[in-house]
Amino acid sequence: MVQVPFLDLNAQHESIKDQIMDAVHSVIESKNFIKGPFVTEFESSFAKYLGARHCIAVANGTDALFLALKALGIGPGDEVISVPNTFMATSEMITASGAKVVWANINSDTMQLDTESVTSLITPCTKAIIPVHLYGNIVDMEPLADIARDHGLSIINDAAQAHGALYKNQSLVAFGDITTYSFYPGKNLGAYGDAGAVVTNRDDCAIKVRMLSDHGRTEKYIHEFEGYSSRMDAIQAAILKVKLPYLEKWNEKRRAIAREYDAAFSQMENIHPMTVTPSTLPVYHLYVVQVPAPRRDALRKHLLNAGIQTGIHYPVSLPYQPAYRTKALEDRFSSVQQQANSLLSLPIFPEMTDKQLQSVIEAVKSFPLS
Numbered sequence: 166m167v168q169v170p171f172l173d174l175n176a177q178h179e180s181i182k183d184q185i186m187d188a189v190h191s192v193i194e195s196k197n198f199i200k201g202p203f204v205t206e207f208e209s210s211f212a213k214y215l216g217a218r219h220c221i222a223v224a225n226g227t228d229a230l231f232l233a234l235k236a237l238g239i240g241p242g243d244e245v246i247s248v249p250n251t252f253m254a255t256s257e258m259i260t261a262s263g264a265k266v267v268w269a270n271i272n273s274d275t276m277q278l279d280t281e282s283v284t285s286l287i288t289p290c291t292k293a294i295i296p297v298h299l300y301g302n303i304v305d306m307e308p309l310a311d312i313a314r315d316h317g318l319s320i321i322n323d324a325a326q327a328h329g330a331l332y333k334n335q336s337l338v339a340f341g342d343i344t345t346y347s348f349y350p351g352k353n354l355g356a357y358g359d360a361g362a363v364v365t366n367r368d369d370c371a372i373k374v375r376m377l378s379d380h381g382r383t384e385k386y387i388h389e390f391e392g393y394s395s396r397m398d399a400i401q402a403a404i405l406k407v408k409l410p411y412l413e414k415w416n417e418k419r420r421a422i423a424r425e426y427d428a429a430f431s432q433m434e435n436i437h438p439m440t441v442t443p444s445t446l447p448v449y450h451l452y453v454v455q456v457p458a459p460r461r462d463a464l465r466k467h468l469l470n471a472g473i474q475t476g477i478h479y480p481v482s483l484p485y486q487p488a489y490r491t492k493a494l495e496d497r498f499s500s501v502q503q504q505a506n507s508l509l510s511l512p513i514f515p516e517m518t519d520k521q522l523q524s525v526i527e528a529v530k531s532f533p534l535s
């Protein structure tokens with residue numbers, strides 16, 4: 166039986182091991198562990214890759230969101246619109262900034278922010294929108310940018326799952342004030358620990374984020390304001406710099422796998438792959454299908470018995486989380502939770518072999534879905 170893990174960090178490491186070890190070794194030899202040339206080099210190469218003016222390397226993707234909100238001056242009394250089907254970090258950092266989380270609807274086919282639902286949620290307190298480019302699919306940015314412009318709102322892209330994704334042939338950085346990335350090990354571009362980045366074309370935001378991430382400093386012992394300690398360490402930066410040149414190839418491999426899955430499932434009933442937003446180039450951080458509950462759980466078990474690991478992103482939507490749950494939220498977002506109950510993420514990673522891919526397809530096809 167072919168074993169299919171959900172992702173295979175070991176296979177990826179093996180393919181670039183010598184370069185990684187050299188990079189780590191250089192950092193240790195240099196003793197430039199915090200800030201310094203390794204971090205600066207990664208920042209400029211990531212900014213260049215995205216066609217952006219500035220990249221600030223930070224401690225993780227969660228901090229990146231927080232620093233973006235703070236740099237835009239968002240705080241108590243403000244409201245920020247985002248989506249209810251994202252990872253906890255997005256809403257958590259809105260709350261941490263002092264602002265109130267407001268959840269919009271999601272498009273049930275693309276599983277992304279339904280931009281049409283945003284306008285009716287705008288109040289005099291609304292300051293920003295955080296579109297989350299979930300699963301490596303892309304939010305329809307042009308209508309959203311129009312809404313933001315008409316109402317004087319900022320846009321922060323949560324691109325933690327969308328490294329290298331394009332909207333109308335441009336990186337997401339072109340469609341918002343600030344774009345944030347996570348380099349959590351399992352992301353499309355993953356570090357060997359925690360790491361994140363804030364990317365922007367706005368000079369004012371770049372200066373603010375860099376100072377906020379480093380105790381509000383302009384010089385070593387001069388603090389313009391109180392900030393935080395959130396820097397990417399040099400070992401992670403050196404590793405990411407080694408991995409960045411492979412990202413395009415890895416994303417292309419993810420798209421090739423997704424095409425095969427799409428083709429295999431297109432004639433099947435009761436399994437609906439995520440629809441890609443028109444005019445975008447997705448990067449398939451995850452390959453998500455909807456299978457009506459309760460067949461979803463039975464299929465998941467069937468796959469596990471066939472040696473295939475799967476995931477659910479995410480099993481409990483934010484309005485149903487113990488941290489937020491109220492009767493009113495549960496009523497308003499019942500369809501979002503219903504969709505969560507039907508989600509299944511199939512294995513997709515650049516090192517996936519054709520044998521592994523075919524074994525997933527066969528296992529899904531051999532399962533009665535109705």
Ligand SMILES: *Cc1c(COP(=O)(O)O)cnc(C)c1O
Binds near residue numbers: 226251254349
């Ligand atoms: C991973 C992720 C984050 C948080 O990133 P960390 O680096 O783990 O802090 C934020 N938002 C989304 C959508 C994510 O997937």
